[in-house]
Amino acid sequence: MSKKVGVLLINLGTPEQPTAQSVRQFLAEFLSDRRVVDIPKVLWMIILHGVILRIRPKKVAKLYQSIWFDDGSPLMHYSRKQQQALQQALADQDIPVELAMTYGKPSMTDAGKSLAKQGVEHIIVLPLYPQNSRTSTAAAFDSLARSLGKCPHVPGLTWVSDYHDHPGYIAALAQSVEQYWQQYGKGDHLLMSFHGIPQRLERIGDPYPKQCRTTAKLLAEKLGLEDHQWQKAFQSRFGREEWVKPYTDETLEDWGKKGMGRVDVIAPSFSVDCLETLEEIQIQNQEIYLEAGGKDYHYIPALNAEPDHIEFLASLVKEYLPAK
Template identity: 65%
Template sequence: MDKPPFGVLIANLGTPEAPTAKAVRSYLREFLSDRRVVDVPRVLWWLILNLVILVIRPPRVAKAYAKVWGPEGSPLMTISRAQQRALAAALKEEYGQDIPVSLAMTYGKPTMEEAGRELRKAGAERLIILPLYPQNSSSTTAAVHDRYSNAMAPCPHVPAARWITDYHVHPGYIGALANSVREYWAEHGEGDRLMMSFHGIPQRYEDRGDPYPSQCRATAAALASELGLNDEQWICSFQSRFGREEWVKPYTDHTLEDWGKAGVGRVDVISPAFAADCLETLEELDMENRETFIEAGGKDYHYIPCLNDRPDHIGMMVSLVKENADGWS
């Protein structure tokens, strides 16, 4: 069998294996133990995590997962597998031969080790690594890098690797986002304001140099420009706060509450930080924040889905691979 010129490793955050307190506890333990995610001193954090968070949060989070869990399992996993299949098919059409594509999750399964074995079995000796995070953050993209490095540590032959660290203003990405918004508006009409809600991080992360918030703002501005919106028609906000410290602002839920009280009739919400719909979009944005807006006096709330396995999203991934595979094909 001829070896492929390279393989592609796509990576995302991860998901519990079931919408149960036990499965969620196992997942949260691994996720929240990562220093990239929580940088509190280890002894103090061990006590908080094991004696408080992992006791209180799993049942509540499991109930949230149960609201969005599908017949094939977690929406993030289902969509990620669809993206994996679609990207492999698109790359085969582009290159005229099989380009192996493997999926790894930073936390949970499939593990980085499992994805690596899959790519080695396919004969890939060069890798293009694509974390499915449009914006680069120490808590996401860097965590993938750490996980990959740990997985490769015992390997006698480490493959050549090229990393795609972000694509926050890539023309294909902004174009696909704009297409999704226009298509939604064509079917459902256009709201009074477009909220672009990104997952938040603590403000001190940005203060010490994390590029994520500035890249989120650049994504939002580029999308607004592509859609021809004026400054009064859109906002970039941040969701999913955890703990009591200050996070990057403005906060999504507070903004929606203010808009509802101010009499904004309809708001459309999109989340360009996520490559696939997941708990934070389907439950937090589409359910919890809808309730926040309506209860505050808002009239109509529309959630625009993530790009998921849309053809233009997969086409953008192909472009990223081609741009980074120079000399390998």
């Protein structure tokens, strides 16, 4: 008799409210993770609690307030929609789907307990990070491992490490771009903006930047773009050290100074829209481009719970089903 299979979707996490207190609580957990920030712990704790958590929460809370939905942050809103849509897509195979966050709620423990109550004995763990990084995928693995340490037994596990070059993922990205172009017209340049990581992490073996470059190349090929029609870049850098280049904001500023026409921007490392896409890319970087002299700017939304994306995720889950 085959074991019942369930799916655990994992995303990063989000403050529960757009308030300084809630943001401070979330950032304290997130930025204390050694997978995310690995500078000497004593020094970092002084910086984190003495400076960052005193200054940054109020600023970040205001940013969240500008994009907050009635049912929570955009990341939570769209992640829940993904969970519900994927659950429906897999309903014919009786595969329950739960959502957990690496930081905050819903927790890995709560999601695991829910799957256990539904009779699940084997979990397909699907971090919603197309590209694999120690700062995201590995951090999710650590969080899951800690939660499993509280279980009376460990269920069967299948871990989906990444899907950065999966034809279904590339096709879903391309379809989202093409649909946007059909509705709003096509820009002169397509910028693919990926979340950045420190350059030294790539030097010591983090596969993320290379996988991002592969995703960008495959998407450009799928869209039939020439080399001069697209560019890849990396956003959201933090601190003073060098991060993987080129930088999204500097690229857009340079393009603006050159008086480029319309630029379309997509963020392929984000499975759902969140603070980094809706506020940083759609608002801040648009201002950078236009103020530098650029003519027109369009943000192409993340895949979120669009039918093509859910269809791909469902097919991906089926690829990882254990043999009967």
